[in-house]
Amino acid sequence: MQALAEKSNSMDTIYIDESGYTGGDLLDANQLFQGASSIRIDESTAKKLVDEYFPTRQSPELKHNKFSRRRNYWQRLLEIQKVLLDEFMGFTYLCHKKYLLILMFLDSCVEPFFYRKGMDFYKDGQNYALGSLLYFTAPTFWGKDNFDDILFFYQRASKTKSDLNIQALIEKAKSLQGKELSENLIPLIVEDEDCIRSIKNEENNTDAALVVLLSLLSHIEKYLNAEYTVIHDNSKNLLTYNSFIRQFIDIREERVFQATANTQARFPVKLVGVKQVDSKLSYGVQLADLLVGGMIEHALSMNGIKEKNEYNQRVRELYGNANLLHLLPDLDFEDSKKYRSDNDSLEFIDFIGKKIS
Secondary structure (H helix, E strand, O other): OHHHHHOOOOOEEEEEEEEOOOOOOOOOOOOOEEEEEEEEOOHHHHHHHHHHHOOOOOOOOOOHHHHOOOHHHHHHHHHHHHHHHHHOOOEEEEEEHHHHHHHHHHHHHOHHHHHHOOOOOOHHHHHHHHHHHHHHHHHHHOOHHHHHHHHHHHHHHHHHOOHHHHHHHHHHHHHOOOOOOHHHHHHHHOOOHHHHHHHHOOOOOOOOHHHHHHHHHHHHHHHOOOOEEEEEEOOHHHHHHHHHHHHHHHOOOOEEEEEEOOEEEEEOOOEEEEEEEOHHHOHHHHHHHHHHHHHHHHHHHHOOOOOOOOOOOOOHHHOOOOOEEEEOOOOOHHHHHHHHOOOOHHHHHHHHHHHOO
16 A cells, blocks of 8 residues: 555545434434545546456446446446555545444533543554443443433434523433443533533534544545646535545644554645536546445445345455444454554544634
């Protein structure tokens, strides 16, 4: 993958597409994952690839969800994804939305309480570890319906900012007092003012777009040596992405943040422009759709939402370590701590919060 970075020319074009976007609703049982994929390519080359792998296509637009339904396209879908990953700097970011909602809950309903006491809640990624612990054990300790209620009430309160909905969240937390792991609900149980203020903050919401976008763009930046532009679909879903990308570009302050053991976020970014296009008119965007669609289908099949088949069970093997980024619950706490040790999460969150809204 590093060799790909060395091929970078003076102005690369990165095509991005997303899948699974549900706005601020992260609890849709049939849409467990949100993802985005990027490829470095030009329209002429993208068209040649499409013509090579799908010469008899009838549809005016390549859409993964249509092509993957037809067995006769499976092998070609696998082959073209492999080419995009190996030869066109293909990256995919996969986010488990319920797990992300748990992390957001901890950000608003727990972290401010500890921050006031001088404790770094994000040190060594302990927020991720706690989020994973709650994901796997809270349904047992609190009851699945109770845990789901906590998350639903938080999501609703974060969206509406109303005192009534915040109080409903607080009362639900109080009803679980005394149960295993309920100490994580203490800030809500005592109606901590800083936590309530965080929920009411208009800049805080449960939309996953910023998380997905920042993660993918930070990874792209790592492999490009020169300025580049981003092109993405003009769908309603991606309007949010477009706004974030423009604000991302406008950050001119020189800063470096250590995100994980092998990932840094550097500002200002090398990204200099963003453009929305009709996906029907862009082979680059269509290829990005094939990439993200394949990984989303694989993830859904592994979670029992889509039926497993010979196609979706082979998608994961196409990816090298550098091609795939993910935010998934994980009970390997030691590995997570090593991966996220000495990170600058608190400083990065504060920085981004001031620059992007």
